Amino acid sequence: MTPMTLTEKILAQHAGRDAVGPGDNIWVDVDVLMTHDVCGPGTIGVFKQHFGKDAKVWDREKVVIVPDHYIFTADKMANRNVDVLREFVREQGLPYYYDVGTDQYKGVCHIALPEEGHTRPGEVLFGTDSHTCTAGAFGEFATGIGNTDAGFILGTGKLWVKVPPTMRFVFHGQLPPYLMAKDLILAVIGDIGCDGATYRAMEFDGDGVYALNIEERMTLCNMVIEAGGKNGIIAPDKVTLDYVNARNKHAKTYTMVHTDPGAKFIHEKVYDVTKLQPVVAKPHSPDNRAAVGEVRGTKLDRAYIGSCTGGKLTDFRAAAKILKDKSVKIDTFVVPATSEVASGLKSEKIGGQTLEEVFLSAGAKVGPPSCAACLGGPSDTFGRLNQPLSCISTTNRNFPGRMGHKEARVYLASPLTVAASALNGVITDPREYLE
Amino acid sequence: MQTTITGKAYVLGDNIDTDQIIPAQYLTFNPSIPEEYKQFGKYALSSVPPSQAGLPKGHVPFHTDDEFVSPYKIVVAGKNFGCGSSREHAPIALDAAGIEAVVAEFYARIFYRNSVNGGYLIPLECVERLCERVCTGDELRLDVVAHTLHNITTGERYELKPLGEVAPILEAGGIFPFARKSGMLKV
Ligand code: SF4
Numbered sequence: 050m051t052p053m054t055l056t057e058k059i060l061a062q063h064a065g066r067d068a069v070g071p072g073d074n075i076w077v078d079v080d081v082l083m084t085h086d087v088c089g090p091g092t093i094g095v096f097k098q099h100f101g102k103d104a105k106v107w108d109r110e111k112v113v114i115v116p117d118h119y120i121f122t123a124d125k126m127a128n129r130n131v132d133v134l135r136e137f138v139r140e141q142g143l144p145y146y147y148d149v150g151t152d153q154y155k156g157v158c159h160i161a162l163p164e165e166g167h168t169r170p171g172e173v174l175f176g177t178d179s180h181t182c183t184a185g186a187f188g189e190f191a192t193g194i195g196n197t198d199a200g201f202i203l204g205t206g207k208l209w210v211k212v213p214p215t216m217r218f219v220f221h222g223q224l225p226p227y228l229m230a231k232d233l234i235l236a237v238i239g240d241i242g243c244d245g246a247t248y249r250a251m252e253f254d255g256d257g258v259y260a261l262n263i264e265e266r267m268t269l270c271n272m273v274i275e276a277g278g279k280n281g282i283i284a285p286d287k288v289t290l291d292y293v294n295a296r297n298k299h300a301k302t303y304t305m306v307h308t309d310p311g312a313k314f315i316h317e318k319v320y321d322v323t324k325l326q327p328v329v330a331k332p333h334s335p336d337n338r339a340a341v342g343e344v345r346g347t348k349l350d351r352a353y354i355g356s357c358t359g360g361k362l363t364d365f366r367a368a369a370k371i372l373k374d375k376s377v378k379i380d381t382f383v384v385p386a387t388s389e390v391a392s393g394l395k396s397e398k399i400g401g402q403t404l405e406e407v408f409l410s411a412g413a414k415v416g417p418p419s420c421a422a423c424l425g426g427p428s429d430t431f432g433r434l435n436q437p438l439s440c441i442s443t444t445n446r447n448f449p450g451r452m453g454h455k456e457a458r459v460y461l462a463s464p465l466t467v468a469a470s471a472l473n474g475v476i477t478d479p480r481e482y483l484e
Numbered sequence: 485m486q487t488t489i490t491g492k493a494y495v496l497g498d499n500i501d502t503d504q505i506i507p508a509q510y511l512t513f514n515p516s517i518p519e520e521y522k523q524f525g526k527y528a529l530s531s532v533p534p535s536q537a538g539l540p541k542g543h544v545p546f547h548t549d550d551e552f553v554s555p556y557k558i559v560v561a562g563k564n565f566g567c568g569s570s571r572e573h574a575p576i577a578l579d580a581a582g583i584e585a586v587v588a589e590f591y592a593r594i595f596y597r598n599s600v601n602g603g604y605l606i607p608l609e610c611v612e613r614l615c616e617r618v619c620t621g622d623e624l625r626l627d628v629v630a631h632t633l634h635n636i637t638t639g640e641r642y643e644l645k646p647l648g649e650v651a652p653i654l655e656a657g658g659i660f661p662f663a664r665k666s667g668m669l670k671v
Contacts, residue, residue, distance in 0.1 A: 087511045094516020099660050126512035179570040195572030195598035244564040248593050424508040448501040450531035
């Protein structure tokens with residue numbers, strides 16, 4: 050049989066076929082459908098329009114709803130949308146709903162999914178959010194879709210997909226202390242461009258990848274969409290299984306899938322991580338890469354550490370290492386992705402201080418877990434750029450208007466680089482603050 | 485699916501992302517409520533930087549601030565149209581504003597899929613780079629079946645790529661009618 054890539058094998062299994070190849074259009078069975086407060090109401094609307102007012106979802110165990118985008122706001126419409134989710138969950142009796150204002154509340158969906166045991170190797174996950182590709186870090190096929198597709202899945206449990214060809218990125222070597230997964234993925238996007246992986250899968254491999262913890266692997270997969278990728282994927286290993294099994298509270302079974310030897314890649318690139326530099330993506334595109342050295346000294350008004358790609362415990366550990374016993378020079382906003390990360394900030398200590406104490410005593414503001422200013426949101430959103438400011442951010446997008454004002458300038462960088470820059474008020478190489 | 489579309493062009497450049505097509509602050513409207521669907525038309529393309537709005541000159545508003553529908557019918561753009569988020573509100577905003585087709589060099593995957601599966605507009609790909617040939621305001625006539633674009637203002641004719649495998653979905657009017665027609669969906 051023709052050897053297949055990890056992505057092709059998962060899709061073939063979910064289409065009930067022995068083999069598929071790039072370009073095939075197939076119907077696949079869906080393991081998990083995730084939606085949130087921004088796209089959930091539209092998805093529910095599509096579902097009801099086509100399957101009837103009293104229709105039931107295809108499988109209650111396979112639907113996960115996570116309000117996360119517009120949460121801590123006085124905006125009436127935003128709050129109305131969460132009510133729409135609540136009502137749907139009640140009427141359908143859905144078991145996996147993480148409601149605002151309860152101790153079930155989680156925060157950003159892409160981090161909530163693995164924390165709550167909804168990501169497993171070998172599965173097919175669709176979500177009404179482009180960063181659903183984050184879950185590829187668990188060795189599954191995960192990608193973003195719109196309301197119509199999601200409404201279709203709610204009724205049928207199926208969706209048509211075109212099998213993508215796979216690009217392979219191999220990282221070798223031990224990551225130096227001044228680099229993070231964010232530097233790796235910004236390097237890749239800078240190399241291939243923000244359309245370089247359009248209609249393609251991006252598979253990450255190599256000892257440099259397997260040396261990363263699961264949160265860093267999520268950062269890699271999170272940003273494949275910034276290169277236009279359909280999905281990012283990393284084959285499961287012990288690190289994956291340890292995480293997944295510890296979180297698998299619903300005792301679901303899963304199958305590990307690996308790329309066959311001899312499988313064909315449409316593009317292959319090998320990186321030696323010890324040779325890479327800390328980088329930023331300059332305004333207004335994630336592929337507008339520059340080495341920190343080239344833009345060092347650029348004046349900033351604000352720093353932001355948060356989101357699904359830059360608001361995990363690993364990200365805050367890194368930032369705290371730099372900010373410990375120092376003071377920021379510019380407004381600095383810290384937003385944990387989820388409530389679990391938020392409690393980590395209160396419990397994890399470095400040098401006798403909790404991470405949260407490190408941030409507060411450095412002069413940063415710490416907000417409640419949600420997407421917050423990563424995508425602008427209503428004007429009262431924590432950290433939103435309501436003026437044309439320059440901001441350095443651990444988030445994943447810097448298109449015009451993304452964090453609020455359409456003339457704001459956003460630089461994307463690793464938590465280490467963002468923290469070092471916050472201390473100086475200008476773009477700064479983290480090596481200045483690391484021994 | 486309409487097979488010919490005649491109307492004015494609105495021209496944009498490369499990498500027009502979903503935040504420019506419909507800024508995040510308006511995503512609180514629910515597109516499944518018809519009154520709110522219309523609102524997306526009002527804010528369509530409202531985050532495109534003015535110098536890039538309505539090429540080649542720029543600074544051409546897509547519509548005036550209080551209008552819901554634009555005088556333009558066809559968007560002509562460069563590479564990677566609709567990149568960024570998965571929000572279906574993006575093709576919805578263009579549809580609500582009266583756009584019936586987009587002609588771009590190529591699309592970001594999710595925008596393309598949403599346009600086709602939701603049946604909002606026809607996403608066509610050009611063979612040569614048309615965002616530097618067509619001017620905002622040019623009168624165009626698009627023949628979807630013959631995949632050609634006639635610029636009535638300049639007299640030029642351009643070849644487009646055939647729709648290919650998504651044609652049957654667009655002809656049916658979206659993924660639901662398509663799945664019903666093919667017998668895959670029984671409701
Ligand atoms: S944190 Fe930002 S990128 Fe992540 S899901 Fe929320 S809005 Fe999207």
